[in-house]
Amino acid sequence: MYKTIVVHVDGSPLQHARLRAAARLAEDHGAHVIGSATTGTSWRAFAVLAGNMGAPAMPAADFQALRDAASACLDAFAVDAGRLGLPSVELRLVEDEPRYALLLQSRYADLTVLSQDPGAGIDAPVRGLPEQVALHGARPVLVVPEAYAGAPIPGTAVIGWDGSMQAIRAIGGAMPLLQRAASVKLVLVNPDTLSELHGEEPGADMALYLARHGVQVDVVVERTRATHGDALLSLARTTGAGLLVTGAYGHSRYREWVLGGVTRELLERTPIPLLLAH
Template identity: 65%
Template sequence: MIKTIVVHVDGSAHQDSRLRAAARLASEHDAHLVGSAATGISFADMALLAGAVSPPSPVVDLDALRAGARRRLDDFTVQAGRLGVASIETRLAEEDTAFGLLLQSRYADLLVLSQDPPRGSAAPSTPRDLPTHLALHGVRPVLVVPDSYHDAPIASTIVAGWDGGGCALRAIDAALPLLCRADAVKLVLVNPDTLSGLHGEEPGADMALYLARHGVAVEVIVERTQATAGNALATVARDSGAGLIVAGAYGHSRLREWVLGGATRELLERTPAPLLLAH
């Protein structure tokens, strides 16, 4: 069940699409919508500022940062109400944006944010690679909404990537409330022969049966292609007019920093529809 949704609030031009997606899901699932805004200054930064002998350059006006975040949250409340959301709450995080969202998402079923915008067009409080960071470090699924989204049904046709792995399984389980509502679910396997040990004799059959027992109208699609897995999923989604893509967020540690695998990064950059990720 989806009963609590956290949406990133930064007041940027990219906020409209993600708020529309979050509001639609909140209304369809009778869920509580939480708008989360951050000052952009972490507790550690504030401690350093408090102990500084001389003012930092440029001077950080914490009161102005708080006031700006509160204004964004007030605007969010008005916008969410206009979109028909019945249960709304706002949270102001005295933190950097990524940590504040990670903290709030612990107590929610879904975290909604936008694709990385072009350089120079993000709000000052929104760091680059925010979807990457939250997808790999968070404990809840992340819904990444492209700017092209307006108000289309999300759980109409859904494309779900399946490779037999744990990340894909967690993404499908996280999306189950949406999959059960969908008119059609396309379970897409890309070149499954290379992972035959994970799929069994009939690739996709066991997962399709699992979903069917939950009442999901599922169809298995096997793509044997020279294209990358990310491009293959995006193409199926585009050709079928899907309202949602579900995929595992794959990453690996490089010098103790999490970085995304190629397929996940491709989907984040080029998804034609809202993208639900879980790691």
């Protein structure tokens, strides 16, 4: 079960959806929720930057304004958490960049809840945060799209299984959700290309592993010319899934960039919560 959940707090419109997701999970698992807001920089970095810009002295009021803005975001978060009936909430203000603050705090939590990056042309305080925290963090990341309105997580879960270490870690991180799922689809897209990772019967060994953990699992083999990401998203739509689970960046970042990686495709297009681990 998840007992500690960290939620990124930045005051953006996307925050409401990720708080609803965290509240849903906290209710199901009896979890403590930590709202984490940041100043965006440390005092030392802020002072160095000001000095490099030729400022004779670093006015403390300038940095305090950053603290005040973050505190205001936390106050609004606390109000929303109260409306959702969260029984155990903690507010944290960290003097650092969001990615570093969340990476540190994720070490002492079961799950970090972030938002999907908004589309092009929409202003956002920080972009690429889900990728950074999933790639370098010690815990799984739940990426919540703006359209999430409080549906059960997971309901039906779709797992992208390719035999990789990243996928194994994602499945381990999602286990508390998979055990509560109405059904789980273990999806292998064109598994013949990775036969050395799947054994004689692709998906059978992982399905047995999941079943021993009490997961109601079906193996789905998709042979398609579509991208892996598109195949997973299509199956999630047709099954009415409430959660996608996949490893983050199973290939090198360079290869993912050149080939148009599955991770990036899912992060950009998923209409339902996406659990990632690297």
